[in-house]
Amino acid sequence: xxxxxxxxxxxxxxxxxxxxIEKFEVGEEYIVVSPDVLKQILQEIRNNPRLHFDYxxxxxxxxxxxxxxxxxxxxxxxxxGGTLSLYYHLYSTTRNHKIAIKTSxxxxxxxxxxxxxxxxxxxxxxxxxxxxxxxKFEGHPNLKRILMPYDWNAGFPLRKxxxxxxxxxxxxxxY
Amino acid sequence: xxxxxxxxxxxxxxxxxDSEIMILNMGPQHPSTHGVLRLExxxxxxxxxxxxxxxxxxxxxxxxxxEACNYxxxxxxVDRMDxxxxxxxxxxxxxxxxxxxxxxxxxxxEYIRIIMGEFQRIASHLVAIGTFGLDVGSFxxxxxxxxxxxxxxTLFEKTCGARLLYNYIWPGGVSHDLYPxxxxxxxxxxxxxxxxxxxxxxxxxxxxxxxxxxxxxGVLSENIAINYAASGPMIRGSGIPYDIRKIEPYGIxxxxxxxxxxxxxxxxxxxxxxxxxxxxxxxxxxxxxxxEQALDSLPDGNVFEKLPKKIKPKKGIVYSRVxxxxxxxxxxxxxxxxxxPFRIKVRAPSFVNLSILPEIAKGCFIADLVAxxxxxxxxxxxxxx
Amino acid sequence: xxxxxxxxNLLNNKIEYxxxxxxxxxxxxxxxxxxxxxxxxxxxxSLWQLTFGLACCAIEMMSTSASNYDFDRFGxxxxxxxxxxxxxxxxxxxxxxxxxxxxILYEQMSEPKYVxxxxxxxxxxxxxxxxxxxxxxGVDRIIPVDVYVPGCPPRPEALLxxxxxxxxxxxxxxxxxxxxxxxxxx
Numbered sequence: 001x002x003x004x005x006x007x008x009x010x011x012x013x014x015x016x017x018x019x020x021i022e023k024f025e026v027g028e029e030y031i032v033v034s035p036d037v038l039k040q041i042l043q044e045i046r047n048n049p050r051l052h053f054d055y056x057x058x059x060x061x062x063x064x065x066x067x068x069x070x071x072x073x074x075x076x077x078x079x080x081g082g083t084l085s086l087y088y089h090l091y092s093t094t095r096n097h098k099i100a101i102k103t104s105x106x107x108x109x110x111x112x113x114x115x116x117x118x119x120x121x122x123x124x125x126x127x128x129x130x131x132x133x134x135x136k137f138e139g140h141p142n143l144k145r146i147l148m149p150y151d152w153n154a155g156f157p158l159r160k161x162x163x164x165x166x167x168x169x170x171x172x173x174x175y
Numbered sequence: 176x177x178x179x180x181x182x183x184x185x186x187x188x189x190x191x192x193d194s195e196i197m198i199l200n201m202g203p204q205h206p207s208t209h210g211v212l213r214l215e216x217x218x219x220x221x222x223x224x225x226x227x228x229x230x231x232x233x234x235x236x237x238x239x240x241x242e243a244c245n246y247x248x249x250x251x252x253v254d255r256m257d258x259x260x261x262x263x264x265x266x267x268x269x270x271x272x273x274x275x276x277x278x279x280x281x282x283x284x285e286y287i288r289i290i291m292g293e294f295q296r297i298a299s300h301l302v303a304i305g306t307f308g309l310d311v312g313s314f315x316x317x318x319x320x321x322x323x324x325x326x327x328x329t330l331f332e333k334t335c336g337a338r339l340l341y342n343y344i345w346p347g348g349v350s351h352d353l354y355p356x357x358x359x360x361x362x363x364x365x366x367x368x369x370x371x372x373x374x375x376x377x378x379x380x381x382x383x384x385x386x387x388x389x390x391x392x393g394v395l396s397e398n399i400a401i402n403y404a405a406s407g408p409m410i411r412g413s414g415i416p417y418d419i420r421k422i423e424p425y426g427i428x429x430x431x432x433x434x435x436x437x438x439x440x441x442x443x444x445x446x447x448x449x450x451x452x453x454x455x456x457x458x459x460x461x462x463x464x465x466x467e468q469a470l471d472s473l474p475d476g477n478v479f480e481k482l483p484k485k486i487k488p489k490k491g492i493v494y495s496r497v498x499x500x501x502x503x504x505x506x507x508x509x510x511x512x513x514x515x516p517f518r519i520k521v522r523a524p525s526f527v528n529l530s531i532l533p534e535i536a537k538g539c540f541i542a543d544l545v546a547x548x549x550x551x552x553x554x555x556x557x558x559x560x
Numbered sequence: 561x562x563x564x565x566x567x568x569n570l571l572n573n574k575i576e577y578x579x580x581x582x583x584x585x586x587x588x589x590x591x592x593x594x595x596x597x598x599x600x601x602x603x604x605x606s607l608w609q610l611t612f613g614l615a616c617c618a619i620e621m622m623s624t625s626a627s628n629y630d631f632d633r634f635g636x637x638x639x640x641x642x643x644x645x646x647x648x649x650x651x652x653x654x655x656x657x658x659x660x661x662x663x664i665l666y667e668q669m670s671e672p673k674y675v676x677x678x679x680x681x682x683x684x685x686x687x688x689x690x691x692x693x694x695x696x697x698g699v700d701r702i703i704p705v706d707v708y709v710p711g712c713p714p715r716p717e718a719l720l721x722x723x724x725x726x727x728x729x730x731x732x733x734x735x736x737x738x739x740x741x742x743x744x745x746x
Contacts, residue, residue: 024489024490024491024492025489025490025491026274026275026276026277026488026489026490026491026493027274027275027491027492027493028491028492028493028494030492054401054402055401055404056404057404057496057503057505057522058494058505058507058520058522060507060518060520061520062509062518062520063518087492087507089494089505089507089522093401093415093417096422100494119402119404120399120402120403120530121402121403121404121527121530123530124526124527124530132238145231146230146231147230147231147234147559147560148231148234148657148694149231149656149657157236157239157693157694158238158239162693164691164693165693168656169656169660171656171659171696171701171702172701173656173693173696173697174697175684175685175689175690175697202661203658203661204610204611204612204661204665205640206611206638206640210613210614210615210618211614211658231655231657232655232657232658233614233615233652233653233655233658234655234657234694235615235653235655235688235692235694235695236688236691236692236693236694236695239691239692239693240688240690240691240692243690243691251687252687255615255616255687258615258616258619259619302619317626318626318627321622321623321626321627321628322626322627322628325623325626325628338620338713338715339616339619339620339713340616340712340713555615556615556616
């Protein structure tokens, strides 16, 4: 099935939900949903026998950097407002089609329901999204940092306004 | 008298027979973890109750560097992620950027990329098999595999100048053409290599001690494999023929004939360590077939497509995946119209395969854990990026 | 007596050997040399290394110990425990999370101990020097280093050259003088 057919099927199933397709000049197209209906859509695409997406390939977190750029006391750039996005890439081993789904959450208080009860591979991907970007996943049993040290308190590294700290436990970081 | 008292005490202890759970640490520096990986084990005697992997000891901030460099300057960083198969990392990245640019590349380049990719697959599987044998206790296959791998590295060195991290496959083509005697050298090497593989077969594949150590251990069933998104020899060892070269062919893989080996549970159960090892061994034979077909029909032509000095793709998003020797390697690139990528996310196969370890290692001995970890075949540079 | 005559004959046979080797003068079964040189020769020819591979340079270190560029002919065997090792070859990028473990391992090794820093990441941070927020720019910020081997990754011959440089450094050390007189600062 192509992405257009999958999109029509979902639109017919859930009539009150805001859902649309987005595509730029080059590259692939993807379906955009809002975070409060994300869990329903994910359950539907996994359980529906015509769709049957049983293989979660990747969850990526992106900093859109579309808020206002301000300067704080030390003259460093800070972004206020705007969104952070999550992209889910899924594949079906029985029907041989793939899909990409995007949601956007607020930058100040990002929270999304977890997908770990549907696909177990979401476990480490969500921990990495929390570690690098600061997005909280409600219902995750073990949401801790995974790549950075457990006592790292200098922020979330992959945000666009992250500043490298000077010292970590008496080790000098800059060159 | 003393003997009787001791025997009574020992028998009373033995009847109760319960012991406490002990927490052991297989630390970041260990001869059998393939790199810097920390495993926290909760053991009851010798039997493992729970394994918790701790990673991040080689986190080198690849994604932050990628946001500060051009599209061409990212390629050396991409090499160093999976340092045992760096030709394939370059290949995956080049395909993703070419989808964003929407260009066609010359025929000769496609053939060269596949030849180099399959040679790299053979080299990477030789390291996997050699170190797996070393973990389980046999030292000779390690030396034999590295001797053959050196000959492949000599071929690479004569082409592009480097032994381990090549910086060879660029978006738009290849950096150097093949040197004139490449075809003869490659065919001679393959003839000699097929003879040397018979030694490996006697030493490892049909060896009774190796089979006792690996068959029936670390069984991965099909449902768990798909739910955890395993890929590469992990999932093919459990009997599912999932190979991206056949499902979603990239490059010109649809012009070559080759089979996909799957595990069948010959020696033990389907999906155990021996099956994954045997799938890797059979894939070496399939790669030899592909290289011979490609060398036969190698066309002439130039090796680089004319591109401007600064690559500026239009705004777009792409997720492209290739079948690296360890599994499905995915590149998710967002471009915003400038000459630096806005975001690159790498879906590393070893990262996802390692998350299955707590599931399949329950209830085995500590020595079996070493064999299971060797059969997953992780590279820590990819897990931590 | 017979024994004295035999001894004379043997001495006469051996005198031809002596004229080439100016440092050693020996009768069968007796060698005379300076104690310092003998100890240095024994120590430099059997350096046991701690298996400490971190990243890509570790693969080149494994290739050096395999059969093409053999490490064993210099007397170097990999040992997994720091108590049994003489030299630690830090090969690969050192991150902040790993730095404290390296310090503990270095302190667990027993004297005399040496460190070879292999590759450009262990020397100065390597290609990750500019934006690496989790990379320690050089292992000499936490432990003292004896020999630096440049390259990314260095060829096996370069690592062998580094080992020979370390052997030359060990040759010049004095063990039998007072501790304050020692040329190498521990």
